[in-house]
Amino acid sequence: MVVTLVYVDDMLVTRSNLGLIEHTKAILHKAFKIKDLGELKFFLGMEFSRSAKGILMNQRKYALEIISNLGLGNAKPAWTPLEANIKLAIQELDCLTGESDNEQFKDKEQYQSKRSNKLNVYSDVDWAACPNTRRSVSGFLVKHSETLLSWKSKKQSVFSRSSAEAEYRSMANVVSDLVWIDALLKELRNEV
Structure with a gap:
């Protein structure tokens, strides 16, 4: 199984098997214009x-x-920038x-x-x-x-x-x- 997460025009493809990921990307590339960001x-x-x-x-x-x-x-960091419970x-x-x-x-x-x-x-x-x-x-x-x-x-x-x-x-x-x-x-x- 390959898990694909799509959000608008961003896509994440994952699996423990790199070969399946590459195969999925090849199929997607044939159907859509995609850019592999590695x-x-x-x-x-x-x-x-x-x-x-x-x-x-x-x-x-x-x-x-x-x-x-x-x-x-350029602000200086503070441990607690707001009052507690405000x-x-x-x-x-x-x-x-x-x-x-x-x-x-x-x-x-x-x-x-x-x-x-x-x-x-x-x-x-x-x-x-x-x-x-x-x-x-x-x-x-x-x-x-x-x-x-x-x-x-x-x-x-x-x-x-x-x-x-x-x-x-x-x-x-x-x-x-x-x-x-x-x-x-x-x-x-x-x-x-």
């Missing part, structure tokens, strides 16, 4: 590097672009992230070569945390063994009347993501 180094704002321990993934370049776009390239209004968040639905980015993650079938899921919600709308802010992450697979942090789309309701909404988001990941992992295991 071994994976950058994909969708993420940077990849390999070692004997696994694959190191980070978004250093993306973070530096955000810093540059905000005109903070709550930003939506206008301040938009200014910092450039988007209103703030999707968190992961700084670094080491993808281990070892195999495990264990999924770990973590979820939390801050009830009525947005000072403008009083909507809750929820977040979750899904790990496969020690490898981070999925993560998200965003303002909930509707107002929750209680912290329990906000927790249920957050859990529903996690479960829908988890169902998709579980189905994908089962499909990949059957083909490997």
Whole structure:
């Protein structure tokens, strides 16, 4: 099996067998105009590097672009640039992230070569945390063994009347993501 990830005009082709990858690229090249960029180094704002321990993934370049776009390239780094537990209004968040639905980015993650079938899921919600709308802010992450697979942090789309309701909404988001990941992992295991 060869796994192909397509996002708009970017494509990632992977498999443990290099011959299958080359065969797949040849088939794709006959049907489409493609440019082979070689071994994976950058994909969708993420940077990849390999070692004997696994694959190191980070978004250093993306973070530096955000810093540059905000005109903070010459700013001195600080261990904690904001007060602890500060709550930003939506206008301040938009200014910092450039988007209103703030999707968190992961700084670094080491993808281990070892195999495990264990999924770990973590979820939390801050009830009525947005000072403008009083909507809750929820977040979750899904790990496969020690490898981070999925993560998200965003303002909930509707107002929750209680912290329990906000927790249920957050859990529903996690479960829908988890169902998709579980189905994908089962499909990949059957083909490997």
